[in-house]
Amino acid sequence: MTAPHFLLDTDLTASQQAAVLDTADQLKARRAADRAGGGRPLEGRSVALVFEKPSTRTRMSFEVGVVELGGHPVVLDARATHLDRGETLEDTARVMSRYVDAIVMRTFAQERLEQLAGASSVPVVNALSDLAHPCQALADLQTIREHRGTLAGQTLAYFGDGNNVAHSLLLAGALAGLQVQVASPPGYEPLERVVRQAIDIGADTGSRILVTNDVREAAAGADVVYTDVWASMGQEGETSSRALVFQPYQLDEKVLAAARGDAIVMHCLPAHRDSEISAAVFDGPRSVVFDQAENRLHAQKALLTFLLDGPAEPAAAGPGPDRANP
Ligand code: CP
Ligand code: NVA
Numbered sequence: 001m002t003a004p005h006f007l008l009d010t011d012l013t014a015s016q017q018a019a020v021l022d023t024a025d026q027l028k029a030r031r032a033a034d035r036a037g038g039g040r041p042l043e044g045r046s047v048a049l050v051f052e053k054p055s056t057r058t059r060m061s062f063e064v065g066v067v068e069l070g071g072h073p074v075v076l077d078a079r080a081t082h083l084d085r086g087e088t089l090e091d092t093a094r095v096m097s098r099y100v101d102a103i104v105m106r107t108f109a110q111e112r113l114e115q116l117a118g119a120s121s122v123p124v125v126n127a128l129s130d131l132a133h134p135c136q137a138l139a140d141l142q143t144i145r146e147h148r149g150t151l152a153g154q155t156l157a158y159f160g161d162g163n164n165v166a167h168s169l170l171l172a173g174a175l176a177g178l179q180v181q182v183a184s185p186p187g188y189e190p191l192e193r194v195v196r197q198a199i200d201i202g203a204d205t206g207s208r209i210l211v212t213n214d215v216r217e218a219a220a221g222a223d224v225v226y227t228d229v230w231a232s233m234g235q236e237g238e239t240s241s242r243a244l245v246f247q248p249y250q251l252d253e254k255v256l257a258a259a260r261g262d263a264i265v266m267h268c269l270p271a272h273r274d275s276e277i278s279a280a281v282f283d284g285p286r287s288v289v290f291d292q293a294e295n296r297l298h299a300q301k302a303l304l305t306f307l308l309d310g311p312a313e314p315a316a317a318g319p320g321p322d323r324a325n326p
Helices: 014-029 031-035 057-068 089-099 110-119 134-148 164-175 192-205 215-219 236-249 253-258 289-309
Strands: 046-051 072-077 102-106 124-126 155-159 179-183 208-212 224-227 264-267
Touching (some): 046 057, 057 289, 089 110, 102 110, 134 224, 155 215, 264 289
Parallel strands (some): 102 124
8 A cells, every 4th residue: 555645735635634623623622631641543653753954843743742642753853864965865765664654854845755755655744845834734724713613715815925834825725615815026926836726626625716916905804814934944045135025015913904803813933023924913912823833733643643544533434544645
């Protein structure tokens, strides 16, 4: 059997995504009881966590999550492995597959994850690439549903760089039936092929997608306003040139006022106050950014149990890992 992977948001179907989110809610609700004993579906199993870029949340939430599921996390800085000395991704995947039950990797090009997954006999999870951040989007959907009560029909407005986080919000949001409205400066829009993929998914789920250069157009009717850093990891040399281009896209009080009166404020973190988001909005009463950060833990625990064992609760005709890559 080919192992199910999670390299891109669309590696889950809409119903599989919903099942993972339901499991995440259950895991969150019973976390205290699970920590007191029981709830150890990864007992005796190990998960490699490989990082080619820095991380605070992803590293901690996966490491703690694997331990809470009863498993053993093996955290690796890629620079301290033979990957940094020319051992191929394929050989690395073959070796790791002999030791661990899943590989979680943060890297640069999406192709690196595809190479790793192509030679791995265990599930591979994208812990952020230049293209996408699908684990973040799962936690974001869990957070939106917690605060808004539902996903389908909610309007999420994203302001800023058409980057990995924007791509995953488009794809995962389309799967969940959200209306996703992205405002980016000219030249920094999300990739055309990702936008087209989101629009195609939306034809089935009822999601609608808007990509614009106009902040007010994106903000109109938004239940959720969202932003991310202007210079992502690997783009540090562009920080000052990007700051000029992106300034009009700052998520500030004016943008928030153009959204719905009860809109929630989201940011995947790390945040730069008074850069991509004003300090008043980031620290204000509508901000749910730390709930988002917490939900990384629950959503990723749900994802790992799904990829390794199928749905946590037995379901008569529910999704299973065999069908994670149709
Ligand atoms: N949001 C997120 O992925 O944070 P880290 O880079 O700290 O993992
Ligand atoms: N777009 C950001 C997300 C960080 C979690 C980056 O790639 O650096």
